[in-house]
Amino acid sequence: MSIDAHGIRKVFGAFTALDGVDLHVPQGKLVAVLGPSGSGKTTLLRIIAGLEFPDPGSGRILFHGDDVTDIPAGRRRVGFVFQHYALFRHMSVLDNVAFGLRVRRRRTRPSRATILERAHRLLELVQLDGLAGRFPSQLSGGQRQRVALARALAVEPKVLLLDEPFGALDARVRKELRRWLRRFHDDIQLTTIFVTHDQEEALEIADEVVIMNQGRVEQVGTPQQVYDRPASPFVYQFLGNVNVLRAPALAVASRGGGPAAQAVSDGRIYVRPHDIELTPHDEGGPGLSAIVRHIHAAGPHARLLLEQVQTREPVEVEISRSELSGLGLRVNDLVRMRLRQAHSFEEDYAI
Amino acid sequence: MRWLLTAVALVFLAFFLVLPLVAVFAQAFEKGGAYFLAAIREPDALAAIRLTLLTVAIVVPANVLFGVAAAWAIGKFRFPGKSLLTTLIDLPFAVSPVIAGLVYVLVFGAQGWLGPWLIAHNIRIIFAVPGIVLATAFVTFPFVARELIPLMQAQGTDEEYSAVTLGASGWQTFWRVTLPNIRWGLFYGVILCNARAMGEFGAVSVVSGHIRGETNTMPLHVEILYNEYNIVGAFAVASLLALLALASLVLKSIVEWRQAFLR
Numbered sequence: 001m002s003i004d005a006h007g008i009r010k011v012f013g014a015f016t017a018l019d020g021v022d023l024h025v026p027q028g029k030l031v032a033v034l035g036p037s038g039s040g041k042t043t044l045l046r047i048i049a050g051l052e053f054p055d056p057g058s059g060r061i062l063f064h065g066d067d068v069t070d071i072p073a074g075r076r077r078v079g080f081v082f083q084h085y086a087l088f089r090h091m092s093v094l095d096n097v098a099f100g101l102r103v104r105r106r107r108t109r110p111s112r113a114t115i116l117e118r119a120h121r122l123l124e125l126v127q128l129d130g131l132a133g134r135f136p137s138q139l140s141g142g143q144r145q146r147v148a149l150a151r152a153l154a155v156e157p158k159v160l161l162l163d164e165p166f167g168a169l170d171a172r173v174r175k176e177l178r179r180w181l182r183r184f185h186d187d188i189q190l191t192t193i194f195v196t197h198d199q200e201e202a203l204e205i206a207d208e209v210v211i212m213n214q215g216r217v218e219q220v221g222t223p224q225q226v227y228d229r230p231a232s233p234f235v236y237q238f239l240g241n242v243n244v245l246r247a248p249a250l251a252v253a254s255r256g257g258g259p260a261a262q263a264v265s266d267g268r269i270y271v272r273p274h275d276i277e278l279t280p281h282d283e284g285g286p287g288l289s290a291i292v293r294h295i296h297a298a299g300p301h302a303r304l305l306l307e308q309v310q311t312r313e314p315v316e317v318e319i320s321r322s323e324l325s326g327l328g329l330r331v332n333d334l335v336r337m338r339l340r341q342a343h344s345f346e347e348d349y350a351i
Numbered sequence: 352m353r354w355l356l357t358a359v360a361l362v363f364l365a366f367f368l369v370l371p372l373v374a375v376f377a378q379a380f381e382k383g384g385a386y387f388l389a390a391i392r393e394p395d396a397l398a399a400i401r402l403t404l405l406t407v408a409i410v411v412p413a414n415v416l417f418g419v420a421a422a423w424a425i426g427k428f429r430f431p432g433k434s435l436l437t438t439l440i441d442l443p444f445a446v447s448p449v450i451a452g453l454v455y456v457l458v459f460g461a462q463g464w465l466g467p468w469l470i471a472h473n474i475r476i477i478f479a480v481p482g483i484v485l486a487t488a489f490v491t492f493p494f495v496a497r498e499l500i501p502l503m504q505a506q507g508t509d510e511e512y513s514a515v516t517l518g519a520s521g522w523q524t525f526w527r528v529t530l531p532n533i534r535w536g537l538f539y540g541v542i543l544c545n546a547r548a549m550g551e552f553g554a555v556s557v558v559s560g561h562i563r564g565e566t567n568t569m570p571l572h573v574e575i576l577y578n579e580y581n582i583v584g585a586f587a588v589a590s591l592l593a594l595l596a597l598a599s600l601v602l603k604s605i606v607e608w609r610q611a612f613l614r
Contacts, residue, residue: 051512073516086509090531100517103527148604156518 032202035212079152418495426503452557478560498540
């Protein structure tokens with residue numbers, strides 16, 4: 001089922017959580033809503049679920065083209081997974097999963113045996129059937145998360161909404177679980193929106209990324225699109241490391257050709273650390289002179305902190321370790337930088 | 352040093368808590384078990400016990416109902432006037448019980464605001480059972496709500512929201528999710544409320560009128576017997592109250608132990 005939001009506004013007292021948000025989520029896709037805390041992403045998710053309502057007269061929520069703005073959460077058929085799982089602490093894992101079926105009206109409620117069978121099948125699906133009798137307090141974070149998912153799926157939702165699904169887990173479990181979620185989504189093909197502040201997570205598993213900032217959508221696109229062609233300085237800085245250089249630097253760097261972005265007389269230039277090429281300084285040619293200030297060579301890549309000679313701006317550069325040894329750089333050496341790819345934003349003139 | 356402090360605390364406890372308790376029972380049984388039984392079986396004593404139990408039977412369920420409703424509203428919702436309501440719930444703790452009783456006399460008494468109307472319709476509140484129930488309810492009102500509000504606030508609303516997205520109605524959410532989560536806190540509040548409802552003296556004393564066999568609760572009866580120099584009788588009834596208090600304390604520690612164990 002596709003989801004649409006049109007012109008959603010939500011104000012809490014003096015704080016504008018959502019300032020006219022439009023969103024389109026196509027059927028069957030896994031979409032990440034990415035943004036810093038306070039960007040309104042969770043509020044948007046709760047409004048889609050029907051746990052909050054947009055400010056009166058501001059906007060509409062459509063499921064598969066039908067207006068559901070005034071339909072309460074219980075009748076929207078959404079599966080919602082909370083950041084801290086919100087499992088019913090006094091119920092066993094099995095009872096948690098069966099809850100959504102047991103609270104149905106008698107007319108639509110399956111028989112006891114069917115409910116139990118379905119709950120067990122869902123626990124198998126999330127690989128937890130052996131723990132049906134446990135209580136939530138006896139499970140690890142990753143297991144709780146999967147119980148919450150099974151519980152949400154028990155009511156056969158048409159949409160799955162996940163609020164910071166991996167936020168409360170440690171780094172290793174988080175990586176495992178997000179790959180598992182991706183495979184899981186490919187299997188069940190349910191339209192899924194998840195909210196996260198972790199750009200790596202969003203870029204890794206989502207079909208589409210929606211980047212939010214201060215109650216507005218900054219950009220929508222595939223992970224590659226938003227990473228390679230950020231629509232705003234905010235997106236550029238939010239998705240990975242970036243160097244911000246003053247424009248005159250670029251004029252020098254791109255002189256004499258080489259792949260470079262459009263020169264701007266007095267703006268700022270955004271360059272990712274791995275888009276900077278280093279060459280020995282005495283080779284000459286186009287580029288900017290910089291002094292090596294620090295070399296951090298632990299890990300798969302070497303990270304260098306340079307200081308641009310002309311403007312004394314710090315610049316972070318990421319190169320492979322073989323490149324580093326080829327250059328034979330040491331701290332306080334002079335080096336030449338060339339920008340393979342850089343962006344400027346017209347609206348970002350003011351300093 | 353630690354040894355000394357422990358000793359000081361124990362001696363203090365012995366003097367101020369254990370000794371009086373022992374004294375109550377010692378006095379009650381001073382003239383033997385038969386005398387004790389006779390003092391309790393005396394009609395006025397029986398009437399006092401019945402009235403106390405009746406008051407508890409009305410007040411405790413009513414306060415459970417109000418306390419759960421108030422805690423639910425304050426703990427789970429945002430609404431204007433919330434802090435005012437929280438403050439009002441504490442009012443009975445802040446006001447002296449005697450004042451609480453006097454307020455009811457001012458409102459419902461013969462010279463009170465509603466007095467003439469009540470007399471005209473032949474309804475007796477002051478110096479009758481309804482007044483005693485009202486005064487007791489007022490004094491014990493905060494116990495259940497005070498116990499539940501912090502608990503409900505700490506538990507947050509995520510579980511309720513989960514239940515709602517899973518299709519549960521408001522009632523189903525309350526009975527299946529909220530109530531089971533607060534059951535031990537609620538039980539604890541009921542025990543405290545019960546203990547205070549039985550033992551309340553000041554407020555009840557003002558509205559009761561001390562009519563023997565009619566409007567005397569157990570604490571009032573104890574006072575009357577004591578003032579009549581019927582020491583054994585007074586302490587026999589008092590020992591019953593003390594026994595109820597001890598039973599409450601035992602229940603309370605069982606609940607606390609259980610909660611600690613479950614965590």
